[in-house]
Amino acid sequence: MATYSDLRLDHRLFMQGYPFSKYRISGIKPALLSKPLKQSRLAIVTTAGLHTDNQVAFNQKDKSGDCSFREIAADVEVQSLVESHKSSAFDHSGIEKDRNLAFPVDRLREFKTQGIIGEINHRHFSFMGSIINPQKLIEETAPAVASALTSDRVEAVILTPV
Amino acid sequence: MCVQTVSLIQAAIEKVGISTVSISLLREVTEVLLPPRALFVPFKMGFPLGEANNKELQKRVLLQMFSLFEKAEIPVLEDFKP
Numbered sequence: 552m553a554t555y556s557d558l559r560l561d562h563r564l565f566m567q568g569y570p571f572s573k574y575r576i577s578g579i580k581p582a583l584l585s586k587p588l589k590q591s592r593l594a595i596v597t598t599a600g601l602h603t604d605n606q607v608a609f610n611q612k613d614k615s616g617d618c619s620f621r622e623i624a625a626d627v628e629v630q631s632l633v634e635s636h637k638s639s640a641f642d643h644s645g646i647e648k649d650r651n652l653a654f655p656v657d658r659l660r661e662f663k664t665q666g667i668i669g670e671i672n673h674r675h676f677s678f679m680g681s682i683i684n685p686q687k688l689i690e691e692t693a694p695a696v697a698s699a700l701t702s703d704r705v706e707a708v709i710l711t712p713v
Numbered sequence: 714m715c716v717q718t719v720s721l722i723q724a725a726i727e728k729v730g731i732s733t734v735s736i737s738l739l740r741e742v743t744e745v746l747l748p749p750r751a752l753f754v755p756f757k758m759g760f761p762l763g764e765a766n767n768k769e770l771q772k773r774v775l776l777q778m779f780s781l782f783e784k785a786e787i788p789v790l791e792d793f794k795p
Binding site: 553554555557558566569571572574575576577579580581582583584588596598599616638640641642643644645646647648649651652653655658661662667668678680681682683685688689693694696697698700701705706707708709710711712713 | 718721723731733747756758760764779788
C-alpha cells in the first residue's frame with residue numbers, strides 16, 4: 552500500500568494540502584447485483600490514461616485535468632493500447648510491460664471461460680486520473696459513462712486507479 | 714489524484730444502480746472520499762493489480778474485488794489478503 556510518505560515530496564505536499572473532504576461521497580443507495588456474478592455483465596473503468604493509437608491522446612497540458620474519457624472495445628489486443636498518462640506521481644514501468652496490470656481484459660476473458668463472470672461488456676472506459684478540478688467529471692463525463700453502462704445493461708463495474 | 718478520480722466516477726455509476734468495486738492505492742484519500750466498495754492493495758502507485766505479467770496475483774486481487782460485490786453495507790473498505 553502506498554501512503555503519502557511513499558510519495559515524492561512535491562506530490563506529498565500537494566496531496567496534504569488538497570481539499571479531499573470537499574468531494575466526500577455520501578447518501579448513495581447501495582446497488583446490489585440482482586443475480587450472481589457468474590450470470591452478470593461486467594465492465595472495466597480505469598483512470599490509467601489508456602486508449603487506442605487512433606484515438607486522441609489525453610491532454611497533459613490542461614492543468615486542472617482532462618475530464619474526457621475514451622471507449623475501448625472489449626475485443627482489443629490489450630498490449631496495443633497507448634498510455635498517454637504522463638504523471639510523475641507513479642511508476643509507469645509496470646503498465647508498459649503489461650497493460651493488464653491496470654486494465655485486466657485478459658484476466659476477465661479467463662474468468663469468463665472459467666464461468667466466474669457471466670459476460671464481458673462490449674466496451675470499457677478509460678479516463679486519465681490527474682484531475683485537480685473534477686467539476687466537469689462530476690457533472691458531465693462520469694454521469695455520461697454511467698448512462699452508457701446503463702444502456703449496455705452492465706450489472707457490475709470494477710474500477711482501477713494508477 | 715487517480716484515487717479521487719476513481720472514487721468520483723464510481724459514485725456516479727453506483728448512483729444509477731450498477732454495483733461497483735474499486736482498487737485503492739492510497740488509504741488516506743479513500744478514507745476521506747468513502748467510495749461504495751474499495752479494496753486497499755499493498756502495491757505501489759502504478760501497480761493496482763500487483764505485478765506485471767503475474768497472472769495469478771492479478772487474479773487473486775480481482776477475485777477479492779469480486780467478493781465485495783456482495784456487500785450491502787456501504788462504504789466497504791477492505792484490505793487485500795495476499
